[in-house]
Amino acid sequence: MTDSVAGISGMIIEKLLANPKVPRDINGNSKIVEDLAFDSLAVMNFVMEIEDELDVSVPLDKLADIRTINDLAACLHTLKASQA
């Protein structure tokens, strides 16, 4: 499930929906800060949860370019692939 960008994106959405404050209608194109109302700290803390799931570490500078859930999924997929 986490071998592809789409698979990772699905896993991120599932994790996000476990938080009742997150809007129910999110998808891969949802913007993390604008649509989910996450501040910078919330983004960093959420990414930590995903890191554990995939056994990767995301350097903070990579987060600067991430806008949507799919962006995050693509970043994680690249990091995961470079570790293999």
Added chain:
Amino acid sequence: MIDIFAKHAALRAAYEGLTAASPRNPFEVVIERPLSATVGLIEGRETLLFGTNNYLGLSQSSRAADAAIETARTMGVGTTGSRIANGTFGLHQRLEQRLASFFGRKHCMVFSTGYQANLGTISALVNKDDVLLLDADSHASIYDGAKLSGAQVIRFRHNDPVDLEKRLARLKDHPGAKLIIAEGIYSMTGNVAPLDKFVDIKTRYGAYLMADEAHSFGVLGEHGRGVAEMQGCEDGIDFIVGTFSKSLGTVGGYCITDHDGVDLMRLCSRPYMFTASLPPEIIAATLAALDDMEARPELRVKLQENAARLHAGLKAAGLQTGEHVSPVVAVTLENIPQAVGFWNALLENGVYVNLSLPPATPDNRPLLRCSVMAAHSAEEIDKAAAVFKAVAEHFQA
């Protein structure tokens, strides 16, 4: 023309929402003047100070004040220059030698503030080819230093050696240097870091370890050298960073190490090089405060007693505090309006504490952050705890 402040619209809305709901602006509290280490005049009222980080009460040290006055008279009030130009007086070198000797280390670099000590040390130690592993709850100065360095930054879970090790293991093939950074006592919560466990990990993974003992210097350890001394792991700390603006009651920061490469930091650490050095009277006051601190170990004993007393008092009042008993005692509240109301009521009843709001706090929850002093009397602590209790009951009613 584009409004250059438009980017701060969300900040403005949050700020205006907060100040509209508060009878006074929490970010513009004025201590008209301190009457002693523990009491200040705020809004014309004598107010108990429980939010000053003045752990040993040495901002009011007469020995330090005398040294500052004498030095200002004989040397003037400023250096008007950088440490690498005309800003190094004999006093700066004396303080560096004195601090290195206090810590039993070879080298010390003094910076103009504690913030700059972190910025200047981190940015000189690592660059884009290296990796920084930061405790997730690190102070802003550590994050800013990390940004200035250009190194890859990886956060590990707060005070979690297992999480740190997991992240270091992922980096096993990374060719760059790895620098782990943790604080001794965390400024917002009072949590104490497991530095001894981090030393074990950094040794096994060939990483460096920097400890920011800003809030633990003068506070913990038999001689006041901080958490590393208390946990018996000083030899494993590569770089100790700290400040004079807490226990020593003045201003400035330092980096202590046995690594000889630190000499080159003086030639590449921009926050060290491109700012005016500390004024001589501040250096003199700091040296005198350090003498005071060493000569009066009973201050640390009293501080621990006082920390335990306030911690117990707030717990007995039914408030949610951290588990670590340290001179930083934080009461966690559920939401910002409640925290703002609570903080105002404390001040109106003669107790000043720090109102700390997300995102500067962990877990997105507001804190009423208290810092205890050796100079507080038992009566002052009991009074503060009683005011906290009364305000809490009022809000529950």
